[in-house]
């Protein structure tokens with residue numbers, strides 16, 4: 001009789017889970033295990049909103065495993081120590097896991113593999129999170145890609161449709177006497193229940209992921225190419241947190257989109273967004289220093305502001321006086337998610353109009369996003385700062401007013417998240433400070449009383465950003 005540990009990490013699902021499929025096919029006993037070990041990741045340890053999601057996702061996984069006859073063993077502490085104890089107590093022969101790509105995880109997993117292999121165990125890892133792992137796609141000269149379009153072209157040429165693995169119907173029971181901590185003992189939920197609103201928006205777990213995918217395929221996908229840019233509607237799939245925690249695989253998502261009778265433009269556009277997620281992992285793997293350093297080294301000399309605390313706080317609280325920015329920051333706080341276009345606008349505002357280092361924004365997103373993902377967050381912020389791969393040039397500065405007028409023309413988004421402005425007419429909704437006194441009065445808006453005036457002049461701060469950029473522009 002042989003026993004394997006299936007170490008769950010960012011692959012909290014039963015279907016299309018290669019490590020699980022292998023463990024079940026090779027061993028009579030399988031111990032599904034999750035270890036909450038939040039110190040390995042340093043500054044990028046799971047935080048606020050992610051921990052909320054994890055709590056619920058693990059609860060869902062535990063239920064699913066129980067319904068197959070097994071259970072999820074929950075533990076916490078140093079990974080090697082936890083594994084060691086279970087290995088010796090239950091005579092474990094093998095440890096299987098699905099790979100992660102964060103630099104800290106790669107180092108830790110390498111050490112664990114060496115350690116347990118030396119002890120005579122079979123240690124195997126698998127790809128469950130990506131279509132193409134970062135080292136499998138290279139340029140003709142075998143270097144990593146830094147530009148998305150040729151990268152994605154190469155991925156498409158290599159093929160992106162992958163066979164799916166079935167969910168095992170029955171799993172062996174846990175060895176006798178093996179019981180783990182209850183989910184509550186992991187203390188993942190912040191006692192200050194700031195995330196109360198998340199419950200109305202999300203259903204973490206594998207079932208929730210498939211429900212979200214079905215909802216997307218039933219409607220939104222058919223207008224994805226244009227609808228994806230409109231923050232006031234549900235124009236996107238909202239699968240990012242499900243994908244991050246591995247409750248659904250990109251292979252499953254692509255296969256489902258392919259099965260739909262949706263237009264080629266919508267399907268290809270959607271699948272290419274999954275491609276951006278892949279590209280983010282490619283960049284993180286090949287340029288791990290970009291988690292806190294610019295990829296474009298010129299930006300090491302950028303004159304970022306040092307005295308930014310108060311301005312950063314206003315941005316975080318959605319009190320900048322720029323309606324689209326405030327709507328985005330409040331959506332983030334209340335739901336743990338923000339629309340992609342608005343993420344770009346709030347990031348541009350922080351980095352350029354306020355000249356605050358992009359890492360400050362990345363850190364806030366890390367704490368508040370349910371989909372916080374080191375690869376995508378790093379790429380997103382470096383893209384907006386102009387310092388990353390295939391990034392928007394620094395001098396292309398979003399104007400949050402015109403962005404609002406263009407993508408939230410009817411104002412549904414701003415009216416929802418900035419209710420102080422709900423009665424403002426369309427014409428001035430995105431620039432209340434320019435509205436005549438009688439318009440403001442009619443809408444019940446008293447600037448600097450119930451809604452702030454813009455914290456910076458957009459034109460002047462844009463120019464200041466361009467002037468700051470001049471200091472590094474000529475550097476090679």
Ligand SMILES: Cc1cc2nc3c(=O)[nH]c(=O)nc-3n(C[C@H](O)[C@H](O)[C@H](O)COP(=O)(O)OP(=O)(O)OC[C@H]3O[C@@H](n4cnc5c(N)ncnc54)[C@H](O)[C@@H]3O)c2cc1C
Pocket residue numbers: 228236237238239240241243244273274275276277278280338339340341343344347365369371372373374376377378380381384
């Ligand atoms: C500053 C900034 C920070 C970001 N931080 C994160 C983050 O921490 N985690 C995260 O998952 N995404 C991040 N993104 C990317 C993007 O905003 C989200 O993936 C997207 O909004 C999620 O919503 P959705 O699932 O409805 O996306 P959809 O439009 O339905 O796209 C489907 C999937 O494709 C992937 N995807 C879409 N756009 C991108 C993109 N630009 N980059 C990488 N993957 C993408 C996601 O996995 C997403 O779930 C960030 C973007 C910016 C500009």
